[in-house]
Amino acid sequence: MLYQKNGEWALSPYKVKYRQHGEECEKYTHDKKWWKDFAAKWDHTEILEFEDVTYSDEQKARLEEVKDVKEGFEYYAARYVLDGKFPNQLEPEERLEDHPLRVLQLEKENKQLGQVTTDLDIRILMQELK
Numbered sequence: 489m490l491y492q493k494n495g496e497w498a499l500s501p502y503k504v505k506y507r508q509h510g511e512e513c514e515k516y517t518h519d520k521k522w523w524k525d526f527a528a529k530w531d532h533t534e535i536l537e538f539e540d541v542t543y544s545d546e547q548k549a550r551l552e553e554v555k556d557v558k559e560g561f562e563y564y565a566a567r568y569v570l571d572g573k574f575p576n577q578l579e580p581e582e583r584l585e586d587h588p589l590r591v592l593q594l595e596k597e598n599k600q601l602g603q604v605t606t607d608l609d610i611r612i613l614m615q616e617l618k
Contacts, residue, residue: 489516489541490566496555497565499543505536516541546572553592561588 490497500516504523507513509532517523520538527533543551547569554565564575564587574593575584 503539507534
C-alpha cells in the first residue's frame with residue numbers, strides 16, 4: 489500500500505485485481521503500466537481491473553507520522569497506516585518488539601496516559617466539590 493515517492497512513503501492510489509495461475513489476487517499499486525506490461529509478458533497473469541483507493545483522514549494522518557521510516561520496515565509502516573496497529577500489537581507471528589515506530593508508539597501512549605490522568609483529576613475535583 490506504500491511506495492517511495494521523492495524519498496518518503498506515499499499511499500498507492502490503486503488496487504490491481506488480477507488472476508495468476510488461476511488464483512485471484514489483489515495488490516496496492518501506484519503503477520498501472522508496470523502491471524499491464526507484466527501481464528502482457530506472462531501468460532499466467534491476467535489483469536481483471538484497477539480500482540481507485542480512498543484513504544480515511546486518520547490513515548492520511550498516520551502516513552505523515554511514518555513517512556520517513558526506513559525501507560526495510562515498509563510492511564510495519566503500512567500496517568500502522570492501514571489500521572493503526574504498531575508492530576508489537578500484531579499477531580504473534582508478525583510481531584516486532586524492537587521497531588522503528590517505538591518512539592511514536594511511546595509518544596502516543598504517553599499522550600493517552602496524560603489524558604487519563606487529566607480525566608481522573610477532573611473527577612476527583614468534581615467529587616470534592618460535591
